[in-house]
Amino acid sequence: MSNYTPTHADTFLQLSLLLQHARHDWQHTPFSCTQLPWPELAKPLQALDEDELDTLDADDDAAFAWLSQYRPELLSSQQLTLPELARAPNYATPRWSSGIGGRKWAQIKDFAANIHAINHKFEGVTLTQPILEWCAGKGHLGRLLAQQGAPKVTSLEWAPDLCTQGEALANQLQLPHEFVCANALSPQAAALFKPQQIAVALHACGELHLRFLEHAAAAGTQQLAVSPCCYHLIADEHYQPLSQAGQQHDLQLDRHSLRLPLQQQITGGERVRRLRHIELTWRLAFDELQQTLTADSSYLPLPSFPKRLLSGDFSDFVLWACEKKSLTPPHIIDSEHWLALAASRRLLVKRIEFVRHRYRYLLELWLLLDKALFLEEQGYQVQLGLFTDLQHTPRRYLLQATLP
């Protein structure tokens, strides 16, 4: 048996070819489709009723096996798994951690455990360098690292109230932890990166984690740890790959495709499932109504909205949506009629989403590997893996990079 371990570059190439080839599976915008885009999948997909489809969609392994019957090329991607990284020895909550939710606390503890793990490995000692915490919120991670012996922590955050609260918590504990209240996209923030430093970013959104990587590499920051999230929140219309390999195999990901990895949810229980069902139905029912109102059969997306809107009547939702889209609502809203139209379209959307969902992980892995390869090109040794358990967050990928 061969001991060959694929490099990040090998995996990226394999993944790029697979995703390029399967583009027709993951790139569709289901709300704009009027029929299933894959005639060869129509019969087996239509054989699943809504409950069966929901159940299968929620079981990633079973769903992947189902689709692989019709897409055997997907099977080769099953070995593209990432290693489990270090975990905190426990999630016991000290008094100062009150106010941090249980799952957030576990994420922070596990993230910090990996900073310690990598420093033991490379230096035999732990946390001798100052920390820069990027897009810190109240600086919970920075505060934990300061508690765990970091000589100095600087947390960058742009929301003044979060900075004030974070500063107060650090002062109470008399920690060497300060805040810089500034926009991460400003030159002031770029200037915070230094060579002798550990720069960390827990759940930094699209543009913010891209800037983090670029600034750190430009400054020659010794060590980085970043767990990306919200890949679609970028300045450009399309994702601009950072690595040379990414530029060669550019998938031209638009924001719609960049949202796909975020569609992985931790099952939120019956109430959350019910609300998701109502939201999808109401969005589609409103779309049917607006197409009639405007005599235009294109899909009109609505922005996100507070979930409390879903506990009212559909007719109130229509009034809200019409206002958002500057449309004059009809005098009489025949809710039953529009909701019935939505029901059949909902099944179509779910069937298309079901196929797209099977590419969530592969697209996220492609985005992560592009960043890993960029850092390798800049001379870093890079480790990519899972820093916490799925029950704590689906955004659990950690890129750690060290200059040798």
Ligand SMILES: C[S@@+](CC[C@H](N)C(=O)[O-])C[C@H]1O[C@@H](n2cnc3c(N)ncnc32)[C@H](O)[C@@H]1O
């Ligand atoms: C998803 S939260 C993560 C917070 C923290 N790292 C955590 O995991 O709890 C992202 C944080 O980035 C901050 N943020 C968003 N845009 C920013 C910007 N342009 N400059 C600085 N901070 C920003 C937000 O206010 C928020 O606190």
